[in-house]
Amino acid sequence: MSFREERAAERKLNIIRTAARLFSEKGYHEATVEDIAKELKYTKGSIYYYIQSKQDLLFECHDLAMNMLMASIDKIKESGLAPDLMLKEVIKGHVEIMVGELNLINVSLASDFLLQDEYAEIIVKKRDLYEESIKKIIVEGIKQGIFKPVPEKMVIFLIMGAINWISRWFSEKGPLSKEEIAQFYADYLLAPLMLKQ
Amino acid sequence: MSFREERAAERKLNIIRTAARLFSEKGYHEATVEDIAKELKYTKGSIYYYIQSKQDLLFECHDLAMNMLMASIDKIKESGLAPDLMLKEVIKGHVEIMVGELNLINVSLASDFLLQDEYAEIIVKKRDLYEESIKKIIVEGIKQGIFKPVPEKMVIFLIMGAINWISRWFSEKGPLSKEEIAQFYADYLLAPLMLKQ
DNA sequence: ATAAAATTTGACCCTTGGGTATAATTTTAA
DNA sequence: TTAAAATTATACCCAAGGGTCAAATTTTAT
Numbered sequence: 001m002s003f004r005e006e007r008a009a010e011r012k013l014n015i016i017r018t019a020a021r022l023f024s025e026k027g028y029h030e031a032t033v034e035d036i037a038k039e040l041k042y043t044k045g046s047i048y049y050y051i052q053s054k055q056d057l058l059f060e061c062h063d064l065a066m067n068m069l070m071a072s073i074d075k076i077k078e079s080g081l082a083p084d085l086m087l088k089e090v091i092k093g094h095v096e097i098m099v100g101e102l103n104l105i106n107v108s109l110a111s112d113f114l115l116q117d118e119y120a121e122i123i124v125k126k127r128d129l130y131e132e133s134i135k136k137i138i139v140e141g142i143k144q145g146i147f148k149p150v151p152e153k154m155v156i157f158l159i160m161g162a163i164n165w166i167s168r169w170f171s172e173k174g175p176l177s178k179e180e181i182a183q184f185y186a187d188y189l190l191a192p193l194m195l196k197q
Numbered sequence: 198m199s200f201r202e203e204r205a206a207e208r209k210l211n212i213i214r215t216a217a218r219l220f221s222e223k224g225y226h227e228a229t230v231e232d233i234a235k236e237l238k239y240t241k242g243s244i245y246y247y248i249q250s251k252q253d254l255l256f257e258c259h260d261l262a263m264n265m266l267m268a269s270i271d272k273i274k275e276s277g278l279a280p281d282l283m284l285k286e287v288i289k290g291h292v293e294i295m296v297g298e299l300n301l302i303n304v305s306l307a308s309d310f311l312l313q314d315e316y317a318e319i320i321v322k323k324r325d326l327y328e329e330s331i332k333k334i335i336v337e338g339i340k341q342g343i344f345k346p347v348p349e350k351m352v353i354f355l356i357m358g359a360i361n362w363i364s365r366w367f368s369e370k371g372p373l374s375k376e377e378i379a380q381f382y383a384d385y386l387l388a389p390l391m392l393k394q
Numbered sequence: 395a396t397a398a399a400a401t402t403t404g405a406c407c408c409t410t411g412g413g414t415a416t417a418a419t420t421t422t423a424a
Numbered sequence: 425t426t427a428a429a430a431t432t433a434t435a436c437c438c439a440a441g442g443g444t445c446a447a448a449t450t451t452t453a454t
Contacts, residue, residue, distance in 0.1 A: 027310055027311065029226045030311075110307075113224055114224065114227075151381070154373070154378070154381055155385070157362060157363070157365075157366050158359045158362075158382060158385060158386075159359075160362065161358050161359045161360070161361065161362020161363070161365070162355045162356075162358045162359040162362070163358070164358065164362060165354060165355075165357065165358020165359070165361065165362065166354070166358070168354075168358070169354050176351070181351070184348070184351060185355060187389075188352070188355060188389045189355075189389075191388065191389040192384075192385045192386075192388040192389055
């Protein structure tokens with residue numbers, strides 16, 4: 001990548017993060033392209049030099065969010081931990097990414113149905129991969145006699161739902177640190193799955 | 198209420214339920230007033246004879262959804278059950294309302310930030326009341342030595358999140374009945390709270 | 395039957411906002 | 425230093441959609 005392209009990419013990332021913040025704060029439709037441009041001292045005209053469309057921006061937010069989650073779980077999969085510890089790490093990782101990248105995750109949770117089909121396809125594929133990884137951990141745990149035999153899919157939905165909801169109430173100014181939340185959620189959500197403790 | 202007013206109210210309820218379905222399927226901004234009108238064989242002009250504004254419609258969806266949840270929990274509060282059984286009933290009730298009124302709940306979950314301040318105030322107040330009722334049950338359970346001492350607020354958020362997420366994946370055509378889901382969620386989410394079983 | 399009230403219609407207004415075109419300006423390279 | 429490439433600014437286009445209004449139609453009550 002040339003110096004020029006690199007700088008353009010850097011600027012685009014900047015735009016995406018700003019878009020994520022505004023989408024998250026005001027909602028996709030309520031945040032205008034001009035809002036995003038102004039925030040970064042662009043004009044509406046000039047910001048289009050870097051982006052293709054507003055929808056493109058939304059997609060990039062989703063993609064960035066999913067890539068972070070994927071990177072986290074891929075690393076954990078290689079750790080060789082036992083299924084229960086592995087699942088705990090996944091939960092903690094998910095919580096920490098969520099809280100650390102609140103805007104991005106917020107956008108990707110609050111506006112998935114706004115993605116156009118071609119874009120949605122890509123994102124759904126990644127999300128499915130992510131959930132598939134979790135499923136494998138649970139199935140392995142059941143096989144090893146560490147977890148109770150449960151309907152994996154429902155458990156995944158239950159856990160994901162609990163965690164994803166954090167983006168609705170978490171505030172930087174609140175009394176809870178992301179580590180505390182991560183620990184609590186991991187313990188609470190793993191307990192009913194364990195065969196014996 | 199006169200015969201006339203009664204019929205108008207009935208029609209408005211019809212409009213609200215249709216709006217809920219379209220808002221839920223397509224999203225608030227993507228569903229136009231004309232879409233809603235057409236669905237019921239009105240024209241855009243004539244539907245405005247029954248509604249004040251699109252925002253008004255959104256509010257009514259929220260209000261209806263919250264009223265159902267409130268009615269459910271109020272009934273349970275009067276049952277005199279022990280805290281653990283009471284909480285279980287609340288969870289089951291919430292799940293069943295959610296699944297039974299998917300559209301309404303979906304709207305109220307996916308678009309709370311679209312409500313204008315005056316409307317939002319009313320809804321937030323009801324939601325706070327609802328959560329306050331749950332909190333009381335948990336606190337009582339801790340006091341009676343049935344529940345572990347936990348940070349109630351976080352537990353409420355965790356439980357609510359898990360349940361509310363159901364609206365994202367549940368389908369009438371799926372293999373799971375609402376009773377099965379309700380039972381599973383109630384068991385899973387209550388277990389980590391119990392001191393002994 | 396008929397006047398009054400209720401309901402419906404369809405044309406219209408008007409703002410918002412995504413996106414574009416073109417020209418101006420700045421940066422880069424030779 | 426100057427021509428080309430990259431970047432930015434301004435003005436503009438246009439469709440969508442919420443909402444209104446006056447007139448037409450239907451329903452109801454006497």
